[in-house]
Amino acid sequence: MKFKAGDAILGLFVIGILFLIIIPLPSAVLSIFLILNISIAAMILMSALFSKESLDLSLFPTMLLLTTLFRLGLNISSTRLILRDGFAGDVVQAFGEFVSGGDLVIGTIIFIIITIVNFQVITKGSERVAEVTARFTLDAMPGKQMAIDADLNTGFIDDEEAKRRRKKIQDEAAFFGSMDGASKFVKNDAIVGLIITVVNIAAGIIIGVASKNMVFADALQKYTILTIGDGLVSSIPALLISTATGILVTKTNSDDSMSKVILKQLAYSPIVLYVVGITLLVLGLFTPMGPLVTFPIAIIWFIIAYRFSVKQKIEVVSSEINSEDEMAEEIRKPENVISLLQVDPIELEFGYGVIPLADVNQGGDLLDRVVMIRRQIALELGSVVPIIRLRDNIQLAPNAYSIKIKGVEVAKGEILFDHYMAMNPGYIEEEIDGIQTTEPAFGLPALWITELQREKAEVKGYTVVDCPSIIATHLTEVIKSHLHELLSRQDVQTLISNVGETHPTLIEELTPKLLSIGDIQKVLSNLLKEHISIRDLVTICEVLADYGVTIRDTDVLTEYVRQGLSRSISKKIFGDMTNQVITLDPAVEQQIMENVQHTEQGSYVALDPRTIQNIIAQLKKEIAKLTSVGLQPIILTSPIVRIYFKHLTEQYIPDLIVISYNEIEQNIEIQSIGMVSIA
Secondary structure, rough: OOOOHHHHHHHHHHHHHHHHHOOOOOOOHHHHHHHHHHHHHHHHHHHHHOOOOOHHHHHHOOOOOHHHHHHHHHHHHHHHHHHOOOOOHHHHHHHHHHHOOHHHHHHHHHHHHHHHHHHHHHHHEEEEHHHHHHHHHHHHHHHHHHHHHHHHHHHHOOHHHHHHHHHHHHHHHHHHHHHHHHHHHHHHHHHHHHHHHHHHHHHHHHHHHHOOOOHHHHHHHHHHHHHHHHHHHHHHHHHHHHHHHHHHHHHHOOOOOHHHHHHHHHHHHHHHHHHHHHHHHHHHHOOOOHHHHHHHHHHHHHHHHHHHHHHHHHHHHHHHHHHHHHHHHHHHOOOOOHHHOOOOEEEEEEEEEHHHHHHHHHHOOOOHHHHHHHHHHHHHHOOOOEEEEEEEEOOOOOOOEEEEOEEEEEEEEEEEOOOEEOOOOOOOOOOOOOOEOOOOOOOOEEEOOHHHHHHHHHHOOOOOOOOHHHHHHHHHHHHHHHHHHHHHHHHHHHHHHHHHHHHHOOOHHHOOOOOOOOHHHHHHHHHOOOOOOOHHHHHHHHHHHOOOOOOOOHHHHHHHHHEEEEEEEHHHOOOOOOEEEEEEOOHHHHHHHHHHEEEOEEEEEOOHHHHHHHHHHHHHHHHHHHOOOOOOOOEEHHHHHHHHHHHOOOOOOOEEEEEEEHHHOOOOOEEEEEOOOOO
């Protein structure tokens, strides 16, 4: 740990405060400390006054505690000197005599007024403001966090800006929470100051009369003057610190200094100052105040108003000139087309009728749903979804929306605003009135119904969803089906680095020694293409490290990884202990394997078109048997054939589930209810 002189000085300062309470100080040293205390308080007040935002003095609660302890320590030392010697230094004596002006009653009254102002007005007000600000800051944190997430997802800010904003929110909550507690120090410090004052006067009179044989009037005069001086020399720094506290907890963030902001807000128009000046002239002419007092001040306001009006005219002209210069410069400079070349990974465009669903100010929650989509897919499939860009498009129909992947439209839909979509689960015979439509995500028949019909439809058993849910569900399904295209090498590097933090040996062995980031990306893309979660990346990397030594074909490596993920694959596909599947005729498998062609770019099946059409036709017949009884079609093959049969069928039946024997857990019972054979 590196030694710093500043840290040592701070430590000695804190220890020195404790010594002030224990060790008697000479009056000369006490006077120096009292002046130092006043200067520190003035420094803190000026810093609070000229700071642009409260967090500029983030350690203010700590400074408040230290200065309060320092002031109390000085109070105790001065009390000791007053009661013991009847003298507490030139500073205390000067404050007492100067303020009282030789009159004990006047001095006492002024001291009481200063103390009451500090305690009742500034201290209590600052305490209340700090308490309310802390409560509202903490209550506003969730909303601010959601706003940051929404801006991040829409691309308005980047990750670094989001981190900076989140840290600022946390710092504000910690600061105002600390200020709420620290303001109690100021309040209690004022109370202790009053108690010490009473003790000084009472004890001083007793000591003066009993121990020093003073006349009561002389003792009262002497110790009251000293007590007033001691109280004032402590109250003035306390007043400055209390004022700084009040300024800091009531300060709003601004790019300009506080003086400029106050001047702009109080005198934002010269008319305000002209009216004030005219009012003073009228008061001087028609009231006993007289023009001698009011006219000079009115003239000052007129001068300031005139200067403001001239300044505003100059600013308007300057603004117009700068605007024209910027436009001319924009025309002259060569066009920067680099920004036009960037393609967003995912875009959701919508017509102007859909804008209220995305506008937070109009009660829309589509932005929040987009945030949840990214979290949901991360948990379900283990992949990072890129930023989803939301923008309006006047070329679309008012209630239409379009989903683009890498700048190309892949899906679209249309909603009926102020309506709900009702879908029949399949077993409800009673129909309801509505506008016929098709659910965009899964292509199911549906009805548009009104708010009045919603409760009736739900009672009958219909599935009823609102417009934001329709768009969010459609967007989720589109992202899932294209997630393998969106997974970039940079995303894979991020995922690998995350695993490397806890399994460094595994990652060092795997890449770049055995497989490149590009090879791992292809394996992960293959898994995502068939909706296999890559969240268990440690297991995936373990399997790749085992087989990457001898196998370079990423398709074959994918099959081994699938076998390593057999538990999660079985859990996802097979819900019951007994499951119906379709198998392949061994003759079909044999024919497929005989026609596999291996190249440097990978392997493929080179069957003649007639044979392919025959296999697909037989497959569709078997699938129809399963779907007719409400079962999900699952094709079971041997491990070596699975990948090639999947490639063979994905053009015709893209969502078909093809699984091998090695990907099924031993405790799952399989029942074959059909076989694909060559006719």
